[in-house]
Amino acid sequence: MAEEKKKRVINxxxxxxxxxxxxxxxxxxxIAASREGKPVAWCMVNWWGxxxxxxxxxxxxxxxxxxGAVCAAFGAAPAYLASADADGFPTHMCGYARNCLGYAxxxxxxxxxxxxxxxxxxxxxxxxxxxxxxxxxxxxxFQSLGRYLDAPVWVLEMPHPGVKESRLKGAREHDISFLVAxxxxxxxxxxxxxxxxxxxxxxxxxxxDTIEMNRVWHEVNELRRAKPCPMHSRDFWSSMxxxxxxxxxxxxxxxxxxxxxxxxxxxxxxxLGAIPEEKYRLAFAELPPWHSLGFFNQLAERGWNFVVESWxxxxxxxxxxxxxTNPLERIASLTYQYFTGYFEDAFATGDWWGYFxxxxxxxxxxxxxxxxxxxxxxxxxTATNHLMVVQDQLMKKLKxxxxxxxxxxxxxxxxxxxxxxxxxxxxxxxMSHYRKVRQAAGLAW
Amino acid sequence: xxxTGLNRAKEICQDRAVSARELKAGGRKIIGYxxxxxxxxxxxxxxxxxxxLLGDINEPIxxxxxxxxxxxxxxxxxxxxxxxxGKYDFLDGVVMAHGCEVSEKTAHIWRIYLxxxxxxxxxxxxxTHPSAxxxxxxxxxxxxxxxxxxxxxxxxxxxxxxxxxxxxRQRALxxxxxxxxxxxxxxxxxxxxxxxxxALASLPVAxxxxxxxxxxxxxxxxxxxxxxxxxxxMVWGSIIDNTALxxxxxxxxxxxxxxxxxxxxxxxxxxxxPTDDPLDGLAHRYLVALNSPRTFRETILNKINKKDYxxxxxxxxxxxxDYAREWSVNGVILQVLRYCDIHGYEVPGxxxxxxxxxxxxxxxxxxxxxxxxxxxxxxxxxxxxIIG
Numbered sequence: 001m002a003e004e005k006k007k008r009v010i011n012x013x014x015x016x017x018x019x020x021x022x023x024x025x026x027x028x029x030x031i032a033a034s035r036e037g038k039p040v041a042w043c044m045v046n047w048w049g050x051x052x053x054x055x056x057x058x059x060x061x062x063x064x065x066x067x068g069a070v071c072a073a074f075g076a077a078p079a080y081l082a083s084a085d086a087d088g089f090p091t092h093m094c095g096y097a098r099n100c101l102g103y104a105x106x107x108x109x110x111x112x113x114x115x116x117x118x119x120x121x122x123x124x125x126x127x128x129x130x131x132x133x134x135x136x137x138x139x140x141x142f143q144s145l146g147r148y149l150d151a152p153v154w155v156l157e158m159p160h161p162g163v164k165e166s167r168l169k170g171a172r173e174h175d176i177s178f179l180v181a182x183x184x185x186x187x188x189x190x191x192x193x194x195x196x197x198x199x200x201x202x203x204x205x206x207x208x209d210t211i212e213m214n215r216v217w218h219e220v221n222e223l224r225r226a227k228p229c230p231m232h233s234r235d236f237w238s239s240m241x242x243x244x245x246x247x248x249x250x251x252x253x254x255x256x257x258x259x260x261x262x263x264x265x266x267x268x269x270x271x272l273g274a275i276p277e278e279k280y281r282l283a284f285a286e287l288p289p290w291h292s293l294g295f296f297n298q299l300a301e302r303g304w305n306f307v308v309e310s311w312x313x314x315x316x317x318x319x320x321x322x323x324x325t326n327p328l329e330r331i332a333s334l335t336y337q338y339f340t341g342y343f344e345d346a347f348a349t350g351d352w353w354g355y356f357x358x359x360x361x362x363x364x365x366x367x368x369x370x371x372x373x374x375x376x377x378x379x380x381x382t383a384t385n386h387l388m389v390v391q392d393q394l395m396k397k398l399k400x401x402x403x404x405x406x407x408x409x410x411x412x413x414x415x416x417x418x419x420x421x422x423x424x425x426x427x428x429x430x431m432s433h434y435r436k437v438r439q440a441a442g443l444a445w
Numbered sequence: 446x447x448x449t450g451l452n453r454a455k456e457i458c459q460d461r462a463v464s465a466r467e468l469k470a471g472g473r474k475i476i477g478y479x480x481x482x483x484x485x486x487x488x489x490x491x492x493x494x495x496x497x498l499l500g501d502i503n504e505p506i507x508x509x510x511x512x513x514x515x516x517x518x519x520x521x522x523x524x525x526x527x528x529x530x531g532k533y534d535f536l537d538g539v540v541m542a543h544g545c546e547v548s549e550k551t552a553h554i555w556r557i558y559l560x561x562x563x564x565x566x567x568x569x570x571x572x573t574h575p576s577a578x579x580x581x582x583x584x585x586x587x588x589x590x591x592x593x594x595x596x597x598x599x600x601x602x603x604x605x606x607x608x609x610x611x612x613x614r615q616r617a618l619x620x621x622x623x624x625x626x627x628x629x630x631x632x633x634x635x636x637x638x639x640x641x642x643x644a645l646a647s648l649p650v651a652x653x654x655x656x657x658x659x660x661x662x663x664x665x666x667x668x669x670x671x672x673x674x675x676x677x678x679m680v681w682g683s684i685i686d687n688t689a690l691x692x693x694x695x696x697x698x699x700x701x702x703x704x705x706x707x708x709x710x711x712x713x714x715x716x717x718x719p720t721d722d723p724l725d726g727l728a729h730r731y732l733v734a735l736n737s738p739r740t741f742r743e744t745i746l747n748k749i750n751k752k753d754y755x756x757x758x759x760x761x762x763x764x765x766x767d768y769a770r771e772w773s774v775n776g777v778i779l780q781v782l783r784y785c786d787i788h789g790y791e792v793p794g795x796x797x798x799x800x801x802x803x804x805x806x807x808x809x810x811x812x813x814x815x816x817x818x819x820x821x822x823x824x825x826x827x828x829x830x831i832i833g
Contacts, residue, residue: 087793088792088793088796088808089789089790089792089793090781090783090789090792090810092516092783092784092789093786093789093790094786097790130741132570132571132572132741134546135546135786136545136546136739136786136787136790137786137790139571139572139741140738140741140786140787140790140791141790143741143790143794144790144793144794146744146752146754146757146794147754147793147794147797149752150751150752150753150754151751151752152743152744152746152750152751152752153741153743153752154743155571155572155741155743157570157571157572157574157576157577157580159568159570159580160543160549160568161568163553163566164556164564164566165565165566165568165587165591168587168590168591171587174580174583175580178576178577178579178580181575181576181579182574182576182577185574185575185576192750193746193750354550354553354554354556354557355553356550356553376514376516377516378516379516381516381517381546381547381784381786382546384514384516384517385513385514385517385546385547385550386550386554387514388510388511388512388513388514389512389554389557392511392512
């Protein structure tokens with residue numbers, strides 16, 4: 001850690017720290033809630049609807065996906081991975097999931113939170129909230145936890161729009177009705193489980209604050225188009241969980257994002273970048289190697305500024321929901337916007353080639369990227385299965401080259417920073433070359 | 446003279462494209478489909494030939510590397526590879542569903558790189574919630590709509606009912622074929638069964654039914670069926686679209702008498718129940734009745750709102766106990782393609798369940814390649830020795 005501190009060349013945003021602290025604090029709060037006999041939920045990212053309902057019902061929510069990153073960063077993951085492996089979970093499966101399954105196995109064995117658990121650990125859950133979007137792991141993982149936990153699982157269903165079929169007449173309305181019905185179903189489930197009713201007025205407040213929180217967070221990221229970019233991906237990754245996981249009252253979180261907006265705006269206005277000398281602007285896909293984030297400092301020393309990341313971790317593009325009277329429909333519409341926000345643009349420009357891949361084209365163009373670092377995760381299909389298409393299409397359409405660095409979000413053994421750095425050095429020539437190619441092709445950057 | 450029965454099935458299995466090209470030359474429109482969730486009846490009702498997309502274990506994957514990375518399902522990579530190499534160039538279109546996350550992406554990637562005249566992605570909910578059932582029925586209406594536009598024909602309720610009848614007939618005939626595996630020794634081997642299943646996946650449903658009738662008649666009459674062996678295995682897990690793995694097991698002392706895989710019993714066993722609106726019956730069959738680990742089923746909680754693990758396992762795997770009893774199974778092969786998350790997550794739970802019901806099982810992970818079979822052979826051999 002000390003060595004990393006000495007080498008740090010990225011100007012970290014001051015306003016990032018309280019946002020990260022919100023997420024870190026969820027573990028302490030959940031433990032306190034558990035001790036007081038209050039319900040605790042382990043949740044998958046569910047794009048806000050489920051989170052809002054849990055908060056309105058005073059259920060402490062924690063997110064084992066985030067905890068996977070925490071365990072990776074604290075070096076606690078290998079022991080949990082080993083437990084999951086020993087119990088027969090195939091090693092090719094999600095590192096976050098295997099970390100959590102191993103954690104739960106140890107929890108079952110010891111009867112309590114494993115003693116070495118970082119951040120105080122995750123307390124035993126009252127329920128598990130899975131979700132039906134993006135990856136199969138989001139519900140299979142929680143179903144598998146039944147081996148160690150007796151908490152019921154609720155899977156919040158979601159459609160997979162953003163494809164050609166979503167353009168069929170009435171499809172959007174069907175999908176949003178489906179999302180609303182699912183949220184109502186979750187409320188009924190929770191009310192039965194907890195023996196009390198949700199406070200609908202409180203729920204409405206939380207939903208509206210959630211929409212605002214995401215809007216402000218979006219505006220922060222818009223500022224990163226500035227050259228030099230005032231906010232590095234490391235600050236994005238530290239700040240995103242507060243919104244993605246609804247770590248606190250969204251009104252509080254929105255306030256902290258506003259402070260971040262002011263800091264980033266001030267830097268952009270003063271032409272201050274996140275690194276001393278921005279030679280190359282890069283996008284990053286998908287999740288980073290949480291165990292080796294110091295790697296980005298080494299790249300920063302070489303003038304690499306990471307200016308934008310995968311759309312999937314960004315807030316949705318803002319939409320006007322003022323005419324939508326039903327609060328559940330408002331939050332469902334926000335979720336739907338998250339799924340489809342890039343789709344209309346793609347369709348309009350004739351560049352449509354898949355909701356999962358097209359956004360990178362837009363991001364590379366809008367943030368004037370010289371290259372993209374693709375990080376195929378050897379244990380994650382979701383973060384990997386589209387990357388070849390992204391690589392191919394970015395080159396074909398925008399002459400933006402890709403650097404592929406294989407690794408994993410949790411498993412340190414699958415990432416080789418020295419090799420990655422060697423590849424990066426070579427990639428600088430490639431980026432410089434394609435700058436000229438783009439100029440010759442009349443592209444704007 | 447044209448082959449019939451088992452020989453015909455074997456012939457088709459050896460080169461599936463021959464029959465497809467004949468159909469195409471005869472003016473039929475052929476629609477490729479992936480996995481078990483595209484609703485076949487709707488295609489059949491419009492005189493389209495549903496043709497299942499399968500991989501080829503003998504064909505090295507070379508072209509698919511450009512669009513599907515090596516850390517995803519090798520079967521789907523093989524399918525994509527064949528598509529990119531033009532081996533599915535007789536298709537008039539494709540229908541792909543959300544059978545799993547990677548198959549969903551494959552649907553879109555296929556459209557990007559192969560741009561077929563017709564393509565439909567059938568989103569498929571992950572649960573059997575009432576809202577999910579309603580949603581799936583709505584999605585079937587969209588599927589019907591795009592098929593009608595593509596064919597220029599109306600898909601009437603009568604045509605749909607007739608297609609359901611003929612597909613249900615096929616399901617009943619497949620069950621009958623599977624019943625012939627119950628005696629000891631079984632009347633039809635695991636390899637022969639896979640060959641028939643691959644042939645069915647390559648033929649219009651009526652021709653498939655005729656083939657099944659021939660096979661069933663032949664098997665019942667022949668005197669030289671497979672020899673009895675001490676091990677009677679059930680194979681569970683990822684798709685098996687070739688005979689290599691089953692052949693390996695049957696060549697070293699086992700009769701493979703039952704399966705729970707998506708080309709086999711999983712695809713055929715539940716029929717479509719009659720409903721006033723046939724779409725209701727189809728939505729129920731494909732979303733609720735099909736037993737696939739990709740569909741999440743809630744377990745009823747106990748009196749203190751907790752989930753009991755064994756109850757959950759019974760809820761998820763209880764049908765396998767029935768299969769084991771009916772087919773006199775004395776060992777289970779849990780085989781999972783590397784990077785198949787849907788099945789991978791099931792392995793510890795299913796192993797626990799098999800322990801609970803006293804049925805031995807072994808887990809095999811493989812990479813859809815013939816090279817790895819030698820290692821599997823040793824492991825299967827050891828397992829067969831254990832179960833005696």
